[in-house]
Amino acid sequence: MQVPIQLYHKGRQLLGMIHVPHRRAKGSPVVLMNYGMNGDRVDNHRLSVLFARHANEAGITVVRFDYSGCGVSTEEFWETSLSEKTSDTLAVVDFIKGCFPSEDFNLVMLGYSDGTRIMNKVARLRSEVKAVCMWNPIIRSMTGTFKAAGKKMAIEPITKKLVFPLFGLYMGIDYLKEANEDLLLEEVMELNMPKLFVFGSGDVHTLPLQQQLDQFSLPGNATIEKINGANHLFSTVEWSARVIQLTTDWVNALFDKKINYGNTSAKQRS
Amino acid sequence: MLCQNWIVKGSSRVLTVNHWPDVPIPMGVVILLPGFSHAMCDMDYFMSRLARQLCSRGFFVVQADLRGLGDGAGEFSEVTLQTLEQDISVLTEHYRNGISDQVFCVGRGLMATLLAAFAKGANISGIAGVGPYCMAPEVAKSFAELATSEVFDAGAVFSGKDYVKLSDFSEDTLCMLNAMGAVPYNIQGMEMNRQLLLDLAAFEALSVLQNTHCKTLWLFPGEEKATAHPVSFRHEKNYPQKQLFQRNPLPREPKTQLAFHAALTDWILDSAYKLN
Numbered sequence: 001m002q003v004p005i006q007l008y009h010k011g012r013q014l015l016g017m018i019h020v021p022h023r024r025a026k027g028s029p030v031v032l033m034n035y036g037m038n039g040d041r042v043d044n045h046r047l048s049v050l051f052a053r054h055a056n057e058a059g060i061t062v063v064r065f066d067y068s069g070c071g072v073s074t075e076e077f078w079e080t081s082l083s084e085k086t087s088d089t090l091a092v093v094d095f096i097k098g099c100f101p102s103e104d105f106n107l108v109m110l111g112y113s114d115g116t117r118i119m120n121k122v123a124r125l126r127s128e129v130k131a132v133c134m135w136n137p138i139i140r141s142m143t144g145t146f147k148a149a150g151k152k153m154a155i156e157p158i159t160k161k162l163v164f165p166l167f168g169l170y171m172g173i174d175y176l177k178e179a180n181e182d183l184l185l186e187e188v189m190e191l192n193m194p195k196l197f198v199f200g201s202g203d204v205h206t207l208p209l210q211q212q213l214d215q216f217s218l219p220g221n222a223t224i225e226k227i228n229g230a231n232h233l234f235s236t237v238e239w240s241a242r243v244i245q246l247t248t249d250w251v252n253a254l255f256d257k258k259i260n261y262g263n264t265s266a267k268q269r270s
Numbered sequence: 271m272l273c274q275n276w277i278v279k280g281s282s283r284v285l286t287v288n289h290w291p292d293v294p295i296p297m298g299v300v301i302l303l304p305g306f307s308h309a310m311c312d313m314d315y316f317m318s319r320l321a322r323q324l325c326s327r328g329f330f331v332v333q334a335d336l337r338g339l340g341d342g343a344g345e346f347s348e349v350t351l352q353t354l355e356q357d358i359s360v361l362t363e364h365y366r367n368g369i370s371d372q373v374f375c376v377g378r379g380l381m382a383t384l385l386a387a388f389a390k391g392a393n394i395s396g397i398a399g400v401g402p403y404c405m406a407p408e409v410a411k412s413f414a415e416l417a418t419s420e421v422f423d424a425g426a427v428f429s430g431k432d433y434v435k436l437s438d439f440s441e442d443t444l445c446m447l448n449a450m451g452a453v454p455y456n457i458q459g460m461e462m463n464r465q466l467l468l469d470l471a472a473f474e475a476l477s478v479l480q481n482t483h484c485k486t487l488w489l490f491p492g493e494e495k496a497t498a499h500p501v502s503f504r505h506e507k508n509y510p511q512k513q514l515f516q517r518n519p520l521p522r523e524p525k526t527q528l529a530f531h532a533a534l535t536d537w538i539l540d541s542a543y544k545l546n
Binding site (some may be wrong): 002004006013015017038040041042044045046047049066070071072074076077154157165167168169170231233234235236237239240 | 287315
């Protein structure tokens, strides 16, 4: 079931979608997706939509939404930042929790690209987050990326605010400052919960992180999967299907034993 | 105020986001359709930003994900010209009957030209397009011939890997994708229906753009930086050179996109006033 959702937060309207399985057990996991910088709730080649539908078939509820200033939610892109996106996400967490009263709320955050930064902040703030997944996570400073774009700061014509041209958008100064900060791998690893990293081995943006992880002493609750040759956007049918399958299987395996399905057989659950 | 809605009729299942203006009676309805394969917000949220601008001027604005696109029902591999036509027809009928009989449409790439194709039957007041699709049928035919099965991997037909400099994309591929309003990294990773390319191989886009039964505005980037320039196809005897689409007709520069927004908004306002 694909149900449009909408909530009002800090004077903004956040629009999203909740995918509810035809059959679900109380306490079965809910995945909340955090996409990267200038993405949207559908994402490239409908990756988020396809993941949500596939996860639904496996009994997993999935929520996708547009941050303020992004996609179809209100406000302009130059008004958002990582802090505002985190604030929006926290509001969505409350909304989803409200949709599942009278049951253990098992939230899994899924951060894609620099959506990982938001995922990390929310996971630290909310005890409802029981596990995190990361798709090609970008946690390093993006200073190099912005410099390579070769753009100069500009003045947004309506508000006269200082902004940075990012493709066809203006990025606000707050976002620029936050994106120029590093998020340390150690900080992500400190999250006391199961973690799944899915990398494309051909993703030039995360190769340094992949190499760092190869040397890292992994905690027992961290799983790393690599999709051979995949780029940052998982932009082949095969790569998309693989990242979706890996994530769905991991989430299912994590929660399968914790949920009492009663007399429902495994076949009936799927 | 925003409101999401499913429009359902027959086999059409379209997701819309409705922008309600802050006026008692809207000046009209404007339906926005993004570049082909994009979600309704479009690349760089172009259509979302345009929607807010038009809404602030008193229009009821609709952003839509048709079947197989964005959040629309179904799969991308089910998209053909027939499904697109059906969904456009359902949309225009729904909002003409429900909100206003003055319906304008704005599309980008292939969606702009398809709006023009279906305008007469849909009783549309005006159509504006950013880089409307205008490729000779034989160009689409050459891509259809590369599709080896009914449902094929789009990346196999529109091949290339360098998304930054586009160095390994052929000129034909870039022109075709730009004409459709698509970007390589969005269309790759999806399965397409060969019927869509066969439909385009039989689609006389130039004739459609020349014979629209309503007011039209077709915009391309101007020669001066950060400008939008209206183009007329009315007196063209031949299809434009495919080099017209060698670059993205919607440059990924904020100032230029603002210029497009201004041109589209002014034209729709002017057209609406004249009709009233």
